[in-house]
Amino acid sequence: MRVFAIAEHRFGELNSISFELLHLANSIKGSGTSEAVIIGRDVAGFARELVRHADKVWVISDESLENYNPDLYIDVLLQLFRIETPDIVLIGHTSQGCELAPYLAVKLGGSVATDVVGVNVSNDAVTVSRYIFQGKLMVDLKITKLPCVLTIRQGVFKEGPEVNGEVINTDIKPSRSPARSFVKFIKPEVGEVDISQADVIVAVGRGIGDASNIKLAEELAQILGGVVAGSRPVIDSGWLPKDRQVGISGKTVKPKLYLALGISGAFQHVIGMKDSDLIIAVNKDPEAPIFGVAHYGIASDLFEIVPLLIKKLKEIRG
Template identity: 65%
Template sequence: MRVFAVAEINFGELDPVSVELLNLANTIKGDGSAEAVVIGSSISSHAEKLAKYADKVWKIEDASLENYNPELYVDVLLQLFQKEKPDVVLIANSSRGSEYAPLLATKLNAPIVTDIVGLDVSDGVKATRYIFQGKLLVDVLVKQADTYVFTVRQGVFKEEKQASGEVVDAGIKPSVTPKREFSQIIEPEAGEVDITQADIIVSVGRGIEDASNIELAEELAELLGGVVAGSRPVIDNGWLPKDRQVGISGKTVKPKLYLALGISGAFQHIMGMKDSELIIAINKDPEAPIFGVAQYGVVGDIFEVVPALIDKLREIKG
């Protein structure tokens, strides 16, 4: 199977989801190939990085592609796919991917499934995704087609497979004049960390009680070499920025350690962290759903347990 992963570049930087797309591509390609497509201006370094995970990297480079435009993206991708036919096209389920993927699928006359968290091509094509705001996980059997398009949830496919692919200049330039033009980039307020890339996450829930108590979690995270995140009530109260939210309406994370402090474990939150390698939960309620996914649990007050844990870590570190 020939699988193409369309890389995503934000503010001149290669988004980590680009590698995740290739991780999935390598999983399903069989005897075929995992190929990346990089679109932009001055993108050689990005192409070289992706070549470590792909069998081939197609570089589509032009000054007019410096800033994202859905019409130009679809135009150059169609030109490439007319010459190099894909079986599967993988695109990030980001704001831009969600915009141009349906248009691309229409032009390719291809079925599309969005926001997938699993893909099986061993017997037909079956995509896995959440529905009803994450309350149900379903398998979508996709009708047989020459090409399939999928948008992929970030933070799910992190198991890397190294490769040594070649970088090929596709020799493609935009052939259309877009109806809209780039004006300016209004950057969002910069976040301090990207929780999807963190190996250790100390996550706080409603049990933290007040914004001033976030310092306790930050102290613990610093000792562990991790970052602080939170459940939706914490973000809704403004105690942590939106980019720290874990869950269906936030980000999906798969750290080596997920330490949940005062998080009851609503379904929407659990779906965003359940695949963490090690989950430790501390909660006063012995019936809290978070204990159902945690490998280790402590039934207790976080304001008693966490300070004791901090003291012990300081003792160990000397």
């Protein structure tokens, strides 16, 4: 299989989803190749980073490609794929990826699946897993029409081997003027924290009681060098912003430490954090399902445990 990953970048930084796509590409390519495509202006530095995880990196560089533009991206991608034929194209399930993927799939005469969390390739058949009905069910879709374009959920394929391939500079340029042009980027007001990239997460559930108690979790997170996230009721109550929600209708996280405070462990939540390296749960109900996924559990009141933990950590750190 030739598996292509479309890298994503903004403001001089590669989005980490680019590497996650390549980890997935390497795990499904079989005897084929993992190939990144980087589009932009002056992107040689990005190509050097990507090539550590790809057999090939195709560089498409032009002044007009400085900012993301779907018309120009599709134009140059189709020029590349007319010569270098993909079997699978992986794109991040980001706002950019969600715009590009169906457009690209139609132009390639292939198929598309979005928000994919698992891909399996055997005997040249591609099966993908995704949630449906707002996460109530997971389905496996057998894709019969290649090439297929898949948007991949961020945070699911965080690890993968180094590959060290080759960088190929193409002379591909946009062949026509875009129907739309880039005006300006407006930064969202919230969203300064990306929980899917955090190493330490202190997650709070309804057991935290109310918004005024969030500061307790924030103090603990600060000492541990982590960030605060929440279960859906916490987000729905407006105690934390939406981009801090962990779970099926929130984000998938895989930190080194996931501290669950007052979270029952409903499957919609657990799906988003079960692959964390170390899960510690505090819940006053010893029967709470969260203890089924936690590596260590404390069946106690979080308002007793957390202040003790903060005190002890402060002592240790001097």
